[in-house]
Amino acid sequence: MSRNKELANRLAEVLLNGGWIANTNYKSQIEAVTWKQATQKIGTLNSIAALTFHVNYYLAGIINVFKGGGLEIRDKYSFDMPPIESQSDWERLRSEFIINSEILVQEISELADSKPDEPFADEKYGTYLRNIEGVIEHSYYHLGQISLLKKMITETDK
Template identity: 50%
Template sequence: MTSTTKIANRFREVILNGTWIANTNFKAQLHDLDWETATTKYDSLNTIAVLAQHIHYYINGVKNVFKGGTLDIKDQLSFDFPPIQSQQEWDDFLQKFWNDAEEFASLVEQMPDEKLNEDFVNPKYGTYLRNIDGMIEHCYYHLGQISLIKKLLNNK
């Protein structure tokens, strides 16, 4: 198995289907969550919907580079989304999230292993490997927040 296949599968684990690290994943936490719960504010914490959109924002931004495009994402915009106002909007977002996550993983899988050690866009951002590993770690960080917020909301 190539290194890119291994790292693509690690990414799939946190978003789509794994239980090895956190005993859950984004899809398991979000697939049956209604839009009202997803958009409910708990104290000063971000909503589950905003955290999921935040991760999706970064997946799409990095995926664009993998497809030969430019890096257009900005940290200051990474929490700025129009509110989700219906179950249909939430369901549509989730489907896009799952599809984009799988496309991200597929693009990683298709990379030659040598690409992992190349500079990602600009040497100041490190290598492709550093950025993919960072994406996985970032996903686990926010997955933990989502899991906790979901528990807090269920105990209200």
């Protein structure tokens, strides 16, 4: 298996279909959450919806680079989520997240063999490989938070 397909599989595992590392993935976590649960705040913690938006923000920004655009995302905007006021708002965010996940996995799997070693958008951002691995690590970090929030929310719903 090529390095790019392996990277794509690792990303798909955390975002869409895996269970090996965390025994779950984003898709299975967020599909089983209502909009009320997704927006429920626990103290000062981010909500499940906010974390889903945050990771999706980075997925969309990275996809833009893969499609030939610039790196236009900025950390300071990564939690600027529009209000989620209904189930359809939540379903729209979930759908966008899943679609962006699928697109990025596909883009990575189709990379030329030399691409992971090339600069990502600008040399100051490191290589494609560094950014792909960063997305995987960042996604696992927030997946853990979502899993814990979901457990805390379902316990309070009992």
